[in-house]
Amino acid sequence: MKEINLAVIGSGSTYCPELMDGFIKAQDSLKLKRVAFMDIDERKRTIVGGLCVRMLEKAGIDCETVLTDDLDLALQGADFVVTQIRVGKLPCRHLDESIPLKHDLIGQETTGIGGFFKALRTIPAIANITDRMEKICPNAWLINFTNPSGIITEFLVNHTKIKSVGLCNVPINMVDDVKAAVGEDAQITYLGLNHLSWITSVKVNGEEMFDKLFDEGFAPTVMANIEDDGFDMDCIRACHGFPSSYLQYYYNRATKLAHLKAGVKSRAQVCMEIEEQLLEMYSDRELCVKPALLDQRGGHKYSLAAVSLIDSLANDKRDVQIVNLRNEGALDFMDDDDVVEIPALITADGPKPLPIEKVTNRHIISLMRTVKSYEKYTVEAAMTGSDSAALNALMLHPLCGDFAQAKACYEEMKEAHKQFLPQFFKS
């Protein structure tokens, strides 16, 4: 059994007990030697970290634990670094989600304009983490959960020297939904980018079940953090793929926008309330297990995804998991260096993309390419502070497109997030 040294960056996240719960359940396969909980927010670090330590103790896991705000200390000897940071915290998310509405744009924190700004704020912070990893633990794996996970991974694998994988809980949930409908042994074709993915084929004993599932009205369950506006069956018929929940922002753009504008609270404000409730619970020193309320924040099966990945990387399990990694020819219509979200064989040497049957669905090809161009421009803007790269990103984004709206929204948000975007305010 592999012993591992783990560093959790952004350990004040109220999701963190979920992660610990995963390691506890996996203790027959993965032995934790040391866990470093690093966060710059003292209150959250202390409360959430306290619960995590109590959970490990109660589960009888005997490992060193460190609570710290010192990144270098956290990274000492790390084999795996999990990043789950939120630059500017939920108040910035509130701005991400609410300012775009004024400009008739969707602010959503991963797929929408909010995700764009989150990426601009986050990439410099991630770059700082990889810089320190190069010095302190150059061989460690960075497992990224920070949203927008696809764009962050696009940055990580193409612009840093650190080994990294991007992870999301959407694929595992979508696949499990299909399996629940047709059986565990279904062969499922899943492809896309993070939060822009489809299941395009479901085979049981070699027989294609897609049309049958469609006729029965099957649709993957919508994630808990998204208001479900439904999918039009004519839309799914045309796309010929079961879409990820996040595609509602594309297919139902006008409806989503109207609902978001009609909302009293942003999702960020709802999350602030849930977070306060969770912190209050976590503060109870009698609590030594993950509370059920956690599932309300959309993190369903998050720990399963994370721990399975670390387990397979650590133990060279060579099973198939859906992760974000470089395409390297798996999809012939994407470039080799494009980060995509597809099934990969997880080995000690890293995830290896598995070849996928030839894709002829122009709808999927076109959306993936367009959004990838948006992502590449976003990474460029985050790294260089280029206004033109930023505007190019928004001009290509299917949820924006109009230059005047893009520019007005961009300028207002840049101003609002000024303190976290020094790269755009170099004199």
Added chain:
Amino acid sequence: MKEINLAVIGSGSTYCPELMDGFIKAQDSLKLKRVAFMDIDERKRTIVGGLCVRMLEKAGIDCETVLTDDLDLALQGADFVVTQIRVGKLPCRHLDESIPLKHDLIGQETTGIGGFFKALRTIPAIANITDRMEKICPNAWLINFTNPSGIITEFLVNHTKIKSVGLCNVPINMVDDVKAAVGEDAQITYLGLNHLSWITSVKVNGEEMFDKLFDEGFAPTVMANIEDDGFDMDCIRACHGFPSSYLQYYYNRATKLAHLKAGVKSRAQVCMEIEEQLLEMYSDRELCVKPALLDQRGGHKYSLAAVSLIDSLANDKRDVQIVNLRNEGALDFMDDDDVVEIPALITADGPKPLPIEKVTNRHIISLMRTVKSYEKYTVEAAMTGSDSAALNALMLHPLCGDFAQAKACYEEMKEAHKQFLPQFFKS
């Protein structure tokens, strides 16, 4: 000097005297042996054809002329077939332009949703022409001017056996505008799809002048048939290409939509008025030359483009002209069978695409690929009557995107154009 036999399909177009004017000016190089003027509208065929015949006579061109509504008769012995048809005429264009506004979509007749429906109506009519050409004049060249010219050419070169080239007067106007600014010997890089094109490089004596032209505020003249809403300089800086006038519909989508909605008359209605004025003029049997009013309809340099192309095809001139043809590797980011609008060497064996310097501008790559996917779906819909293909087209179109708007607008327009869309109403 080459003698040619010409068939003009849709000769009732009030642009036709412009075309004849071109042949008259080119008579030292091209000798017309026979011209067939074919149109199903008796009044316009007679009036416009009458003027054309008088123009040829006055110019001393001694050739056989035929006015007919019989396609087969018109095609007899043809070397060149020019198509300039308008299925459903201007009243259909009015519907194309006005219905989408109700759904907050732009109806424009080439680039907008109007162009989509124009293609659906037109492709079956073009297919009928090529079917007859296969029988009657299988070696003739089809020169297409019918809008949306890019989509029609996409159909022609990939789904018929007839040799064809797509033509538009936008490239020649854009290039001439640049030359007027920097000199005749400028080397200009022009690329794109029809009505989605950019000039990305302007070299004089090997020196790149693009940034200098940009700093001086240069922009190609906006076509007469488009209301000029201007380009934001930050937009051109980000795109790093001088855009075709039609890109205003993309970059200024919200503004264009607002202006179109505020307009009292559709462009179709304005054209109906101009057409009536022209027909009245043309009816004057004393008139034997092209009247100046013609230029108001956006056809500037149309005859120059058409006649130059025919001249070079007929006489193997091997000069460079910008036309719509299969990519065949000229742009490495597009498929070989994608019809693109780029410079080509015009030979007796047809136009040969010229290689273009490696394109790295993701903005252009992404827009061209997205719109090409839209075009391919449009051709599929027109050929098969598939609702899903039609909806896929609109979902990818950067001027639409939202499924609910697409579907509502599509259904209303399909109903409105029912008589011209039999392929969608098969029982």
Added chain:
Amino acid sequence: MKEINLAVIGSGSTYCPELMDGFIKAQDSLKLKRVAFMDIDERKRTIVGGLCVRMLEKAGIDCETVLTDDLDLALQGADFVVTQIRVGKLPCRHLDESIPLKHDLIGQETTGIGGFFKALRTIPAIANITDRMEKICPNAWLINFTNPSGIITEFLVNHTKIKSVGLCNVPINMVDDVKAAVGEDAQITYLGLNHLSWITSVKVNGEEMFDKLFDEGFAPTVMANIEDDGFDMDCIRACHGFPSSYLQYYYNRATKLAHLKAGVKSRAQVCMEIEEQLLEMYSDRELCVKPALLDQRGGHKYSLAAVSLIDSLANDKRDVQIVNLRNEGALDFMDDDDVVEIPALITADGPKPLPIEKVTNRHIISLMRTVKSYEKYTVEAAMTGSDSAALNALMLHPLCGDFAQAKACYEEMKEAHKQFLPQFFKS
């Protein structure tokens, strides 16, 4: 029993058999001596009039019948003139309903901008009828059913010498709905303008039942010609009146607009289809009774309202009916000459408005006054062709308000309806 001579102007209306049905049912009280069916549309006059004549015959009513396109002939000896005309017919209604959508305004044919233009076209035609009545039958009663009925009546009673009453089937339906819920002997307070009315009190045995009905979720049935978008209960609580169906256009303006824009067919287009079906049925010479399909057009209880009114006027019945007439002090917050829709005692000397309990509901007072100002400006515009009066009307209309939208929409519609609006195109 009173013998009456009746002239129906616009007798080609497919509602006309409904009216005849009413007279047939009332034959014990009203004896028809002569009925003149006048319409300028020959086909509809013949088909609809043919059915009406057959209905009268089958019912054993022995009266003179005249089918004519000659207004003067129709008016000969008339005691009652019923006007149900539609200037420009359903194609104009389609323009009324569809053009405003482009400007993000609601076009509805009575309450919306469509009603405004319908009034501009209709008032000159009504003025022509009253001019002829002054000459031919100066003592006849004009019963107006032509929409927008409130505005037409505003014109009739204040600007002509003819005795007139405006009628609508909304009040009788609303009152009957309430009675169905609480019993026939309920005392009901109904007030407002045509298509802008409320039931504000429902008493049974002196006890106020309004709040109880509200708590039970009572709302009057929505008319068949309006898509029901529902009323928000908080809205009805705030207004403290059960609103007429047409108030959905005010309270749910944005939703209505969105639904209208998403619609494939305008209401006019639906009506054209129903009309064709009806005309086909009516053409069947075997048919001698009113067909059931008629009720789909929103004319429920139309004949009951019309015949009851004529009966009471003719026979001095002195019962209470809700009609459109001059306020004359009944509502102290409205001017004496304002036409309102309230209960009146119907006498041979005309309807006499009944006093209503003091109204303190500012919501109702304010909406009634605002819409009345709009109506007065509309009448002025229709009579004078004043652009300023027209723009003032639209600026005050709660469904418009913005000057720029008003002006753009006004100019487009004025142009579209040019042939029916000579008063605005005087040189």
Added chain:
Amino acid sequence: MKEINLAVIGSGSTYCPELMDGFIKAQDSLKLKRVAFMDIDERKRTIVGGLCVRMLEKAGIDCETVLTDDLDLALQGADFVVTQIRVGKLPCRHLDESIPLKHDLIGQETTGIGGFFKALRTIPAIANITDRMEKICPNAWLINFTNPSGIITEFLVNHTKIKSVGLCNVPINMVDDVKAAVGEDAQITYLGLNHLSWITSVKVNGEEMFDKLFDEGFAPTVMANIEDDGFDMDCIRACHGFPSSYLQYYYNRATKLAHLKAGVKSRAQVCMEIEEQLLEMYSDRELCVKPALLDQRGGHKYSLAAVSLIDSLANDKRDVQIVNLRNEGALDFMDDDDVVEIPALITADGPKPLPIEKVTNRHIISLMRTVKSYEKYTVEAAMTGSDSAALNALMLHPLCGDFAQAKACYEEMKEAHKQFLPQFFKS
């Protein structure tokens, strides 16, 4: 010469030196015996009050000055109480201005939905001041400058026992603009509500000059705090009144909304920056006069209006000034208790409304009545915490109207301003 004891409530307002400047200029007529500067914000009270005291000293005015956060102390012996408070300060104003934009509503702080919420927050605070005045200085005059000034005065004169007048600098600026154009001796008819007013007649030597001024393109200068979107001349022709700047929000609603949505900063945010600059200036102990920058905040001629009013009240000057006061029959289309903004004779016994020529302009009558109904509902909501009254207010407001938008915006703003709206959260 009258000696007066003055209390300024909200003296931390950076406008306060403007007020002091007015008293300094008026010292020949008004002798200050005591000035109490009261504010709950210590920093602003100290800095602004410090400058005011230095200004008085430098001007040689020898009076007692008191800086305090104690309302009762400030009111001791007061003859005049000037209220210029801002409950929740500029951050609340930012919410007032920005939240409505999300719901496609204009948030402007007096005329828009922002003004509505400002009134809800302010009226309880004003009620507290008048409660204390009843105890401490029951005969003092309350001069209100707090916005929305019309609604606050509507509350003051109808729901408190304190003598009060509402004041605004718009009338004096509009009148002076006209006089600058036609001469000092012009007779000008000004009428309306606060921020909803028109000049409807301009006579010189008995001759009406309105149309001449209109033809010359005259329009009153737009206030510095409003972005000028211009007035359409057809609009002014239709209204037949020169409108106050604030009417741009009504006539150009859609354009204003678009511009506000496109803006990077709210007006509140701009004001915060100006305020900081001013406070920095004021902190300079060498500064003893009003700085010029003050004029950028729209307070032009504010002190002139205030001091002239106090002077005339104190000295029974019986001159004519335009103030906000009860109508008492001056406008026959408004109720006696409606607060209107019209010329009044200013006497020691208070302002007496002057009769105005009969108004027949339905546009003005209708807008004034509608907005007055909105104001009455607003006062009711502020006093009782009734959701229905609040929703009724917004349903009648010409800048809102749609119930669904009103409700969504209302609920979000109520939540955002929760701490200042206890009346709506009574259990």
